[in-house]
Amino acid sequence: MRNGVYTTALAPGARRAVDSLVEKCRADDGLEMPIHRFPDGKQETNQFLYFEAGELVGVATLPPGPEIEVLGVVRPDCRMRSIGRNLLVAVEAECRSRNADSYLLVCEAASKSGCAFAERLGGVCEFSEHLMEFDWDAGPKLSEVEVIELHAARSQDLEDLVHVRRDQNQNVDQSRRIIEQWLRSEAHELLVVRRENHAVGMIRVTRSKNEIWLNSFAIDGSYRGEGLGRLMLANVVRDHDRSRRILLEVETDNEPALGLYRSAGFRESTTYRYYRHTLTS
Ligand SMILES: CC(C)(COP(=O)(O)OP(=O)(O)OC[C@H]1O[C@@H](n2cnc3c(N)ncnc32)[C@H](O)[C@@H]1OP(=O)(O)O)[C@@H](O)C(=O)NCCC(=O)NCCS
The missing domain is CATH 3.40.630.30 (Gcn5-related N-acetyltransferase (GNAT))
Structure with a gap:
């Protein structure tokens, strides 16, 4: 497979690759990374995958919903090489095809890289939400x-x-x-x-x-x-x-x-x- 961004439906193979990428980033970054969480129980979604030398190293997901929200991650050893930026280029093309003029990039406040990235690319923090868990x-x-x-x-x-x-x-x-x-x-x-x-x-x-x-x-x-x-x-x-x-x-x-x-x-x-x-x- 050539390097670059691919769009995919959630084929089982792709889903497993995304799962293990997300797990790796969860462990390394200590974040929730809610990439596979679809509170409505829906699975179909737009997903952009970035491959390098045949390996999945980045993903951006657009969960279903009235507003376009984007969740993404790049494998820690592949960061700062414009992979995130390229994934967002694909996301923007998707927004245009849906006639949307903006989208919301979702970042955990604890992710220094995520917040720096969102701000560097011109994002403006509109609101924040706590994830709360029953103790x-x-x-x-x-x-x-x-x-x-x-x-x-x-x-x-x-x-x-x-x-x-x-x-x-x-x-x-x-x-x-x-x-x-x-x-x-x-x-x-x-x-x-x-x-x-x-x-x-x-x-x-x-x-x-x-x-x-x-x-x-x-x-x-x-x-x-x-x-x-x-x-x-x-x-x-x-x-x-x-x-x-x-x-x-x-x-x-x-x-x-x-x-x-x-x-x-x-x-x-x-x-x-x-x-x-x-x-x-
Ligand atoms: C956020 C994340 C996806 C960025 O991916 P990436 O491939 O490293 O980002 P890029 O290389 O495309 O960076 C794009 C710009 O953001 C800046 N940036 C990215 N990470 C940064 C950091 N940690 N500190 C400062 N600036 C940063 C880059 O310098 C670059 O700016 P430039 O082109 O003007 O130099 C990646 O760091 C990540 O997976 N973080 C953990 C998960 C997360 O928080 N996801 C939420 C964001 S969707």
Whole structure:
């Protein structure tokens, strides 16, 4: 194989090569490197691979989602040789083909090389998120937590859930479309808590071999401040055991949510910076 960047679907061979590259970088850099993590359980993605002398030495991945996000890594002994830059040239061509004028490069704050690279290439940090993991040793005693009923959401819950999410920076139609997709999807479980026959709290739970992801957690405005959120999280966690990491992401400036997650036993395990890269014409 010639040196250079190739696009690929996730063929099994390519997937194994990417896995071992990511594992090597995880071990050397001490980073999370969430390259293969697709919280929606989807596998199809755009992936750009960089080969040198037939070996995979760099990868950039664009997980599915409404916004183009890019995660990437170059093998430690091959850095500072423009491989990252070349991968981003391929990413930019992909953005153009999707008529996008920018993308977000995701870097762990702890990665000096990642942040220096993103800034050198003109990225501007737009926001940051903590990855939080449930700490089984510091979290609340789950055996003592009040049990509440969590129900699988039904199509009849749609309007209640639109109402629950009404203050989340989306217009109502957009929100309704997203919730309809969640109700149809089998990639996750959409759980709700009901009060007086109405869904007043929701959370999406996505399970993979080693991880459980909690997303789209929201409590209706009129039910906040009563401990329902903490109770809901504890009841989700108590259905699992230590064999899998329980993870969620939260924007670093969302103090109320951060406080709730900490008090529910979650701890920050890394911080991601999202660098906006605007394409030049
Ligand atoms: C970030 C990473 C992908 C960069 O790959 P790379 O192939 O070494 O980057 P390049 O050689 O293409 O560098 C492009 C520019 O960034 C700069 N840069 C890259 N790493 C840097 C570092 N550690 N410190 C300072 N500048 C750096 C280079 O000097 C170069 O600028 P120049 O062309 O003006 O000289 C690689 O360091 C890496 O895998 N880091 C760990 C994983 C990570 O953090 N990924 C997130 C980023 S997507």
